[in-house]
Amino acid sequence: MHRHLPWRLPQRTPTSNPASDALLIDRDMRTIEISQPGGPEVLRLCERPVPQPGAGEVLLRVRAFGLNRPDVLQRRGLYPPPVGAPDIPGLEVCGEIVSGDLGGAGFRVGDLVCALLAGGGYAEYCVAPTGQCLPLPAGLSPEEGAALPETLFTVWHNVFERGQLRAGDTLLVQGGSSGIGTAAIQLAVAAGARVIATAGSDAKCAACIQLGAEMAVNYHTQDFVDAVQTHTAQRGVDVVLDMVAGSYIAREQRCLAEDGRLVVIAVQGGVQAEVDAGLLMRKRQTLTGSTLRTRSVEFKSGIARALREKVWPWIEQGRVRPVMDTIFAAEQIVQAHQRMEQGQHIGKLVLRWA
Ligand SMILES: NC(=O)c1ccc[n+]([C@@H]2O[C@H](COP(=O)([O-])OP(=O)(O)OC[C@H]3O[C@@H](n4cnc5c(N)ncnc54)[C@H](OP(=O)(O)O)[C@@H]3O)[C@@H](O)[C@H]2O)c1
Numbered sequence: 001m002h003r004h005l006p007w008r009l010p011q012r013t014p015t016s017n018p019a020s021d022a023l024l025i026d027r028d029m030r031t032i033e034i035s036q037p038g039g040p041e042v043l044r045l046c047e048r049p050v051p052q053p054g055a056g057e058v059l060l061r062v063r064a065f066g067l068n069r070p071d072v073l074q075r076r077g078l079y080p081p082p083v084g085a086p087d088i089p090g091l092e093v094c095g096e097i098v099s100g101d102l103g104g105a106g107f108r109v110g111d112l113v114c115a116l117l118a119g120g121g122y123a124e125y126c127v128a129p130t131g132q133c134l135p136l137p138a139g140l141s142p143e144e145g146a147a148l149p150e151t152l153f154t155v156w157h158n159v160f161e162r163g164q165l166r167a168g169d170t171l172l173v174q175g176g177s178s179g180i181g182t183a184a185i186q187l188a189v190a191a192g193a194r195v196i197a198t199a200g201s202d203a204k205c206a207a208c209i210q211l212g213a214e215m216a217v218n219y220h221t222q223d224f225v226d227a228v229q230t231h232t233a234q235r236g237v238d239v240v241l242d243m244v245a246g247s248y249i250a251r252e253q254r255c256l257a258e259d260g261r262l263v264v265i266a267v268q269g270g271v272q273a274e275v276d277a278g279l280l281m282r283k284r285q286t287l288t289g290s291t292l293r294t295r296s297v298e299f300k301s302g303i304a305r306a307l308r309e310k311v312w313p314w315i316e317q318g319r320v321r322p323v324m325d326t327i328f329a330a331e332q333i334v335q336a337h338q339r340m341e342q343g344q345h346i347g348k349l350v351l352r353w354a
Pocket residue numbers: 067068069070150154174175176177178179180181198199200201204219243244264265266267268269290291292293340343344347
């Protein structure tokens with residue numbers, strides 16, 4: 001049994017010297033667990049031992065952690081952590097390196113890094129594979145840094161590696177105002193591609209345009225297939241980033257240009273879909289998709305290297321920035337999950353430890 005805590009705690013002041021925090025490793029830390037599958041109220045502040053890094057891993061003192069839609073699915077009991085990952089949710093953090101195996105990554109104890117995790121980010125301390133850490137880009141706060149890993153790793157792999165988006169191509173982003181969508185629009189524009197987005201309100205569409213989309217379609221009031229065909233003079237788009245699936249698949253096929261690529265990253269509209277095999281052949285379409293969390297450390301470290309080379313300069317030049325909806329205190333995790341479930345947010349929800 002882990003010790004459960006009231007939501008309001010006396011504030012613990014971290015030391016200013018992270019090396020001395022290594023002495024904390026025999027101590028407990030505050031963390032947030034899923035007490036049972038259910039709504040936001042099942043999230044519970046508790047104490048657990050500070051985790052220990054192994055070979056190829058570092059211990060981070062977490063400054064801030066990002067909230068992602070997969071956390072909501074995990075909380076509901078629909079997305080169990082992969083084998084070997086902590087049961088504590090949390091796929092991305094920004095924190096200081098306290099100790100561990102720095103490898104040849106060029107990091108030092110005390111560096112602030114953004115890290116992609118398979119779990120365990122909702123905690124004061126977490127263990128991250130060293131290869132999945134990237135330096136906090138200059139000019140970004142730790143809260144902004146915590147908003148980067150899950151979206152950037154996902155978008156890079158799915159849009160640029162699987163989808164093969166190139167300069168001059170056109171990308172259709174479903175859910176353009178989501179954490180993932182706001183990152184996809186900015187990365188595609190920075191890479192010299194044209195972007196069409198969909199979103200569920202006019203305000204969200206306006207946010208997509210502000211980020212660089214040429215056109216944004218309110219999917220409640222407009223048919224996105226007609227809108228795409230009209231906007232592209234019946235040519236269609238080269239890549240679709242889809243987080244809906246279900247009945248969207250056949251409609252997205254009708255949006256694709258010849259040799260177009262359709263990449264599925266979520267199934268909010270259902271897992272069963274009809275495929276137009278005629279269009280698939282005539283237009284030489286590619287249907288693909290992936291999930292990031294279960295991939296190996298080696299695979300994710302490869303994405304981290306690509307991000308550092310291609311995307312980190314864009315961030316430091318100010319061409320790509322995390323879109324921050326709300327920053328909550330970690331103790332407000334229930335409210336943060338409620339905000340995500342209400343679906344009013346634009347961009348990222350992030351929590352920070354006081
Ligand atoms: N495969 C992977 O590796 C991977 C990794 C991370 C995330 N994901 C998935 O990517 C999605 C976005 O994640 P997130 O953390 O950025 O969550 P989020 O901010 O909550 O985004 C969910 C988005 O889905 C959009 N959406 C729902 N139904 C739609 C529809 N019928 N048509 C168009 N858009 C629709 C919503 O748009 P409105 O609010 O405008 O309705 C919202 O923008 C989630 O489904 C998540 O599970 C996949």
